[in-house]
Amino acid sequence: MAEEKITYILDTNILLHEPFAFLSFKEHDVVVPMTVLEELDSIKDRKKDVSRDARVAIRALEDTLQDATPEEVLAGVKLPENSSEQATGHLSIFNDYTLDSTASTLTFNENDNRIIACALHIQEQKQPHKVVLVTKDINMRLKAKGAGLAHVEDYRTDQLIDDIQFLTKGYYRFEGEFWQQVKDCESETEGRNTTHYVSRDILPQTYINEYLVDQTNEFAGKVVNYDDEKLAVLDLGYERLMGKNAWGIHPKNIYQGMALDALLDPSIDLVILTGPAGCGKTLLALASALEQVVERGLYDKVIVTRSTPEIAESIGFLPGTEEEKMAPWLAAITDSLEVLHKQDENMSSSMNYIMEKANIQFKSVNFMRGRSIQNAFVLLDECQNLTASQLKTIITRCGEGTKLVVSGNLAQIDSNYLTALTSGLTYIVERFKDFPGSSTINLNGVVRSNLASFAEENL
Template identity: 70%
Template sequence: MGQEDKKVYILDTNVLLHEPLAIYSFQEHDVIIPMTVLEELDHIKDRRKDVSRDARIAIRAIDDALRDATPEEIAEGVRLEKPGDESLSGHLSIYPDHALPEKSGFLPAVENDNRIINTALYLQNEKDPLMVVLVTKDINMRLKAKGAGMQHVEDYRTDQLISDVSLMSKGFRQLDHEFWAEVGECESFQEGRDTFHVIDEAILPDAFPNEYIIDTGEQFAARVVTKGDGKVTLHDLGRERILGRQAWGVQPKNVYQAMALDALLDPSLDLVVLTGPAGCGKTLLALAAALELVVEKGIYSKVIVTRNTPEIAESIGFLPGTEEEKMAPWLAAVTDTLEVLHRHDESPDGSMEYIMDKANIQFKSVNFMRGRSIQNALVLLDECQNLTASQLKTIITRCGEGTKIVCSGNLAQIDSNYLTPVTSGLTYIAERFKNFEGSAHVYLNGVVRSRLASFAEEQL
C-alpha cells in the first residue's frame, strides 16, 4: 500500500468503551488518540458502573502498545503489533490536544467533544493530502464534526456484520409458494418418529443450520438439519404438530411462536435468539419453556434470569435486601409473566413461591455474571438489544457444560446512546451464530399481547 493510501483514524472515547481493543482494528492505517480521550478514560475507570471495566481494559491496551516507547516516539507514532495479525502495520500515537493553537473555525473548547473535534479538524489540515477520519459512536458528535468542516466522520463498525437491519436474518424462510410444488420427488427417511427429507440445495440456496422453512400452505413446516455436497437435509416438523405443542400450559398462537417454542424446547440447541416487537411473546415463551425443561423434564437444574440494566451498577447497592430483591424492579417483566402463567391457580401467590423454589429461579445482575462458570442451567437474558457484542460475549462465554442460553430483545427499543439496530450485540450474535449448528434464531412476527398493543406497534 502506498503512503497516499494510508488513512489516519482519530478515536473518540466511546469507541474504546464500546470495543476496548479498538486500536488493533484498523490494519495498516494509523490511529491517533487525543489526550482528552485518555483523561475521559481516567475519569471513567474508577466509577462503579460496568463501563469502568472497559475503560481499564482500553487503558491497559494502550499502555501495552506504548510501554517501551519514548515521548518522541509516542508523538511520532509507535508501530502496532498484535500476535497472529500480519495485516496490522499501522501506528499508534497520543496527540496533546490541549496545546492546539487558537484557530478560526474551531469550536469553543469548553466541552471534551469539541476538543476532540478540533483535534480532528487541525490534523485534517496538517496531514493533507492523507485522509483523516474521526471515529465516534455519538451520532450528535458526528453531526457537529461535519457541521464544523470535518470531511470524513464515521461510526465504529468493525463489529457490524450487516449494513441495514432489514438484511438481518429472521431465522426462518417463508416461501411464496407451496413447498412440495417446487420440490417434487425427494429422498425421505425415518428416525424413530421423526421424518427427514433430503432435497437439492438449489431449492433452498444459502440455507443455514436450524433455519426454519414454512410455505404458503397450512401444512408444511421444517427445520434445516445439515447442508453439504449440494444437498440440504430437513427435519419435517409439520405445521399442525408444532402449533399443537405446549410448554407449561402455553400453546403457540401463531406459526412464529411455534417455531420459537420448538427451538426453546430442543436441548440440543445451546443458544436461542428471540427477536421481535413488544408483545410478540418472547419473554412468555422463554419462561414457559424454562419451567417445562427444568421442572417437568428435569433437563436443567436451575433457571438464571438476568437482563441489561444500564444504571444498575450505580444504583443497585443502595437498594435494600438480597441480590434477588435488589433486581426485582428490573425483572418485573419476568415476575409479571410468572403471574400470567399461574393466574388461574387456586392460590396464585402460593403457586409462584412454589415454582420459584421448585425451578430454582435465580435473578442475577449482568455485572455479577463475570468470572462465573454456569453449569447445567437455563439462562434467560432479556433486553439484549442494549448490550454490545463484547458484553454479550462475556456472558455467553460464562456458559459451561449442559447450559442453554436464551437471548431476547426488541431492536426497536434500544436505550443506549451509542447503539443502533445494526450495531447492537443482539444483531451481532444473531448473525455471527447463524451457521453454528448449536444455535437458532427466530423473529416472532406479529403482536399477540392485545389488539391495543398490536395497533400501537403498527401505527405509533
Template identity: 70%
Template structure:
C-alpha cells in the same frame, strides 16, 4: 518537539508516499470495542488526550463498560510502554500486532490537548466532545494532504463536528457483520407458493414419528443448520438437520404439529411462536436467540419453556434470570435488600410473565412463590455474572440488545455443561449510548452463531400482547 512539527513530519514521511488516512478516535469507539485502534489496517490512528482522560475516569467507575475501558488502556500501554514522549506524539508502528489482510500496519499516536488559544473558537463550552472535535480540526488543518477522519458512534457529535468544519466524520463500522437490518438472519425461510411443487426429487426416511426428507440444496438460499422451512399454504414446516454439498436433510414437523405444542399451559398463537417454542424445548439446542418487537411473546415463551423443562421434566436444576441494566451498575448498591430484591425493579417483565402463567390459580401470589422456589428461580445482575461457572441451568438473558459483543461473550463463556442459554431482545429498543441495531451484540450473536449446530434463532413477527400494542408497534 512541537506538535505541529510532529504532524508535519508524519505527513512528509508517510502520507505523501502511502496516502494513509488519519483516524481520530472518540471515547465511545474504545468502549464499544476496546481493541478498535487495531482495526484500521494500513492507516494511522490518533487517540486524543481527552479520550484517555475519559477512559481513566470510566475504568474506576461502576459502569458496565468499566472493564472495556481497562482492556483498552492496557492494550495501548502494551504497545506504547517503551516509547519516548516524542515517539508517542509521532506515532508508534502497530505492525506485527495481527495477522492476515486486516492486520494493522499504521501507527498509533497520542495527541496532547490544545491550549485555549490553539483551539478553534467554534464552541461556547470546553466540554470533552468539543475538545476531541477541536483536536480533529487541528489535525485536519495541519495535514491538508491527508484524509483526517473523526470516528465516533455519537450521532450528535458527528453533527457537531460537521457543523464545525470537519470534512470527514463517520461511524465505526469495522465490527458490523451486515450492512442493513433486512439482511439479519430470521431463523426461518418462507416459501412463496406450494413447497412440494418446487421439489423435483426427494428421498424420505421414517423412523417412528419422525420423517426426514433429503431435498436439493438449491431450494433454500444460504441454508444453515436449525433453520426452519415454512410453507403455511400447504401446511409444511421442516427443520434443516444436515447440509451436504448438494442436498439438505429436513426433519418434517408440519405446521399443525408445531402449533399443537405447549409448555406450562401456553400454546403458540402463530407459526413464529410455534417455531420458537420448538427450539426452546429442544434439548440439543444450547443457545436459543429470540428477536422481535415488544409484545411478540419472547419472555413469556422463555419462562414457560424453562418451567416446563425444570419442573415437569427435571432436565435442569435451576433457572437463572438476568438482563442488561445500563443504570444498575451505579444504583444497585444503594437499593435495600438482597441481590434478588435489588434486581426486582429491572426484572418486572419476568414476574409479569409468571403472573400471566398463573393468573387462573386460586392464589396467584402463592402459586408464584411456590413455583419460584420449586424451579429455583434466581434473579442475578449481569454485572456479577463474570467469573461464575453455570452448570445444568437454564439462563434467560432478557433485553440482550443493550449488550456489546464482548459483554455477551463474557456471559456465554460462563455457561458450563448442561446449561441452556436463552437470549431475548428487541433490536428496535436499544438504550445503550454506544450501540445501534447493526452493532448490537445481539445482532453479532445472531450472525456469528447461525452456522453453529447447537444454536437456533427465531425472529418473532406478530405482536400478540394486545391490538393496542400491535397498532402502536406499527404506527408509532
C-alpha cells in the same frame, strides 16, 4: 500498488465501544487526541457500565506506548503485530491543548470541538494525504463536516450487517406451496421423524436449524444439514408445531410454534428470541423452563438474569438479598408466572411453590462473571442493551448440561453507546446462525392485545 496510508483520529466513544479499536487500523496511522485521554480518565472512575471499558482502553494504550520516549509517542509508535496480520501503522498521542483557540473556527469550551479542531489541524498538516475522524456520535460527525473536515466516518468493524432488515430471522417463508417448488425429493423415515433431501437450488442461502414454512400453512420443516447440492429438511408438520405445549401454554402463531420447538429441543443449547414487545418471548421461555425443570427433570434449576443500564449503581441501595434487590427489574418474569398460574385457586401460593420447586434464582448480570453454571436453564432477558463482549462473558459461563435462552427487542435499546446494528444481540444472531447447537427465532407479531399491536405499528 500499496494502499495509501490514512491517518485516523479516534473519538472517545470509539474506545468505550471497543477498547482495542486502535489495533484494528493495521496498515494506517492512528492518532488519539489528549482530550480523549482526559475523557477516558473522567469516565474510568464513574460507577457506570462503561467505566470498565474506559480502564481497559487506557491499559491497552499504555501497553502499546509504555517503552516509547515522549518524542516517539508524539511522532508515532509502531502498532503491535498479531500472528495473522503484519502491522505497518503507527499510534501517536496529539496534544490538542497546544492548539491556538483563536486560530480555530470552533470554540474550545467543548471536548468535541477540541477533537474536531485537532482533526482539522492534522488535516492541514498532512495535505494531500487522507485524514479521517472516526466517531459514533452522529452530531459530532455533522459538526466536523460543517467545520471543514473532509472525511468523517463511523466505526463499523464490529458490524456484521449493514441494515437491520437483513438480520437473520431464523425462518424462511416460501411463496405459495412448498411442495410445488420441489422438483426432486428423497425421503427417509426413522421412527417418527421424516427427513426430506431436496435440491439446494430452492434455497441457496441457508443455514443449520433454519425453519421453513409456506404461505398455505401446510408445511413446516427445519434444515438439519446441507451441502452444495442438497438440503436435508426435517419434516416437523405444521399442525404438530402448532400443537406444541409447555406448562399449559400453546403457540398462538407459527412463529411461537417454531420458538417452542427450539426451546423444548434438548439438543439445542442456545435459543435466541428477537421480536417486538408483546410477542411472547419471556412467557414462552419461562413456560419451557418450568416444563423441562419440573415436569421432565432435564435441568436442576432456572436462573433468570437481565441487563439494565442502571443495575451497576442502583442495585446497592435497595433492601434485602441479591434476589430481593433484583425483583423490581425482574417483574416481567413474575408477571409471566402470574399468567401461567392465574387459573389456580391460590395464585400466590402456586407461584411460591413453583419458584421453590423449579429452584428459580434471580441473578444480576454483574455477578455472572467468573461463575460456571451447570445443569441449568438460563433466561437472559432484555439483552439488547449488552455489548458483544458482555454477552460473550455470559455465554462462556454456561457449563455442561446448560441451556441458554437469550431474548431482546432491538427497538428498545436504552444504551447511549449501542444501536440496533452494534448491539450484542445482533452480533450473536449473526455469529451463531450456522452453529448446530443454536436456533434463532424472530417472533413476528404482537399477541399481547389489539392495543399493543396498534401501538407497535403506528407509534
